[in-house]
């Protein structure tokens with residue numbers, strides 16, 4: 321039986337845990353060969369092992385998205401290993417100071433901009449260069465958030481980084497549409513059980529509860545629900561979807 325991503329090569333940056341991990345598993349299940357990239361090698365290797373145990377193909381590549389040379393080398397590694405890059409998922413992200421702007425720390429601003437915003441920029445730059453170079457189109461999916469569409473009184477830095485990712489996504493979508501390369505984002509609401517959301521809930525008790533209560537579906541998203549949307553955006557089923565930020569929010573942004 322042929323699958324949606326048969327023969328494709330996919331890179332998942334931030335594949336060691338959470339949504340990136342789920343995306344790597346789902347992309348492999350859809351037939352792609354997957355490069356699982358992040359800083360934590362044991363976690364990435366576990367994802368690789370899980371994919372292989374299910375009959376898929378995957379390799380680990382280490383990257384710190386704040387280091388431009390490492391991001392460039394990562395894409396070169398993908399091409400060395402499998403000859404091309406068809407799908408790229410940029411899921412590396414952090415959320416540290418969930419406070420109003422007057423209480424936000426300057427160093428945290430720099431760190432979050434470096435990972436969420438510049439990291440996504442660097443990944444897109446080198447992924448898109450490769451997709452243009454090889455020809456034949458491609459698909460890039462960035463991890464935004466509903467916080468890339470709207471704001472919250474706390475978390476001004478996170479909101480700013482996610483709005484920046486929305487801008488990068490739309491602009492790049494326009495730049496490479498003629499080459500058949502699509503650049504989209506997914507914008508999840510709270511996704512349960514990832515290290516990012518677990519640490520936010522631990523560090524700021526009670527802060528996330530009102531956001532979950534506000535979700536019309538009455539619950540947070542699951543990782544697999546976001547991962548399936550990422551697979552769809554990577555596939556030819558989404559062949560005319562470009563520059564879009566797809567909310568995976570149980571209806572929250574419709575309120």
Ligand SMILES: NC(=O)c1ccc[n+]([C@@H]2O[C@H](COP(=O)([O-])OP(=O)(O)OC[C@H]3O[C@@H](n4cnc5c(N)ncnc54)[C@H](OP(=O)(O)O)[C@@H]3O)[C@@H](O)[C@H]2O)c1
Nearest residue numbers: 334336337338339358359360384385412413510511514516
């Ligand atoms: N969970 C949610 O509620 C939610 C909602 C909307 C959007 N998102 C977004 O979804 C994305 C994934 O988050 P998650 O919830 O799945 O949390 P997560 O499991 O903590 O994922 C974050 C990923 O980013 C990687 N990362 C962090 N800093 C990095 C760096 N300098 N270089 C390379 N990789 C780095 C981490 O890997 P290493 O530590 O191994 O490097 C990890 O794989 C983020 O962009 C987040 O903003 C999450």
